[in-house]
Amino acid sequence: MPIPILKLHNYLLISIQTEIDDQTAIEFQEDLLDKIHKTGASGVVIDLTSVDIIDSFIAKVLGDVVAMSDLMGAKVVLTGIQPAVAMTLIELGIHLQNILTALDLEQGLIKLHQELGV
Amino acid sequence: MTPQSFVTVYKEWDIVGARQIAREMAKELGFNVVDQARIATAVSELARNIYLYAKEGQIHYEVVETMNKKGLCVRAVDTGPGIKDISLVMQDGYSTSGGLGAGLPGVKRLMDEFDIQTKVGEGTTITTTKWVRL
Numbered sequence: 001m002p003i004p005i006l007k008l009h010n011y012l013l014i015s016i017q018t019e020i021d022d023q024t025a026i027e028f029q030e031d032l033l034d035k036i037h038k039t040g041a042s043g044v045v046i047d048l049t050s051v052d053i054i055d056s057f058i059a060k061v062l063g064d065v066v067a068m069s070d071l072m073g074a075k076v077v078l079t080g081i082q083p084a085v086a087m088t089l090i091e092l093g094i095h096l097q098n099i100l101t102a103l104d105l106e107q108g109l110i111k112l113h114q115e116l117g118v
Numbered sequence: 119m120t121p122q123s124f125v126t127v128y129k130e131w132d133i134v135g136a137r138q139i140a141r142e143m144a145k146e147l148g149f150n151v152v153d154q155a156r157i158a159t160a161v162s163e164l165a166r167n168i169y170l171y172a173k174e175g176q177i178h179y180e181v182v183e184t185m186n187k188k189g190l191c192v193r194a195v196d197t198g199p200g201i202k203d204i205s206l207v208m209q210d211g212y213s214t215s216g217g218l219g220a221g222l223p224g225v226k227r228l229m230d231e232f233d234i235q236t237k238v239g240e241g242t243t244i245t246t247t248k249w250v251r252l
């Protein structure tokens with residue numbers, strides 16, 4: 001099942017609600033880049049509140065999608081990373097450096113406003 | 119829940135199945151939420167390695183109990199190509215597939231006990247255990 005991508009003004013909002021398998025993750029990456037291109041969105045919020053596991057593969061896809069969006073001119077903020085997920089990521093040795101994060105969707109939007117200076 | 123069970127890993131979706139079973143068992147055994155995530159993540163890494171490098175194998179789950187502790191033992195078994203240099207694959211960042219190379223060293227950190235038995239051309243068995251903190 002594809003992950004829905006909502007458009008709000010010049011932002012794209014994604015709330016990941018399902019268990020992410022590798023195929024879904026790759027398709028999401030492609031869908032998001034395509035949506036950024038089509039809508040000219042300048043900011044993206046990916047909310048991970050419902051995600052209870054991020055392994056090294058999903059972390060790589062997320063890191064890549066942030067870098068790719070950045071190349072296209074869209075800033076990405078990851079929001080709602082659960083405490084247990086944050087701890088396991090660090091123990092895996094994955095630091096998601098240079099990635100914007102915020103506590104929740106609302107804070108994520110505030111962060112985007114600040115980043116984009118609007 | 120049976121004290122010992124296994125799943126076969128040969129499709130990509132089996133990785134999700136393997137980690138979901140791990141989380142269920144961890145929850146039933148009384149692991150806290152963070153340890154549940156550690157165990158599920160470790161199993162996800164081991165199952166993906168089977169899928170990527172050996173094509174097929176099994177994840178075995180076993181509840182282990184001693185006089186004063188209880189835990190979950192996970193064994194990833196495959197008859198794939200085996201690993202030539204264990205110390206190399208245990209290094210953070212080493213990957214032959216363009217991955218992050220965080221899997222094996224990560225599993226070792228996430229779990230309490232970790233052992234690799236491997237032979238080139240014969241396969242790999244990784245046994246790892248997490249103990250419930252009392």
Ligand SMILES: Nc1ncnc2c1ncn2[C@@H]1O[C@H](COP(=O)(O)OP(=O)(O)O)[C@@H](O)[C@H]1O
Binds near residue numbers: 056163171214215221
């Ligand atoms: N079950 C296995 N059989 C054969 N080789 C393996 C197996 N698991 C891991 N490896 C080797 O060890 C390397 C490191 O694995 P890992 O730490 O999980 O990182 P990654 O999967 O990102 O490459 C892999 O790139 C692969 O060469």
Ligand SMILES: [Mg+2]
Binds near residue numbers: 163166167217220221
């Ligand atoms: Mg791996």
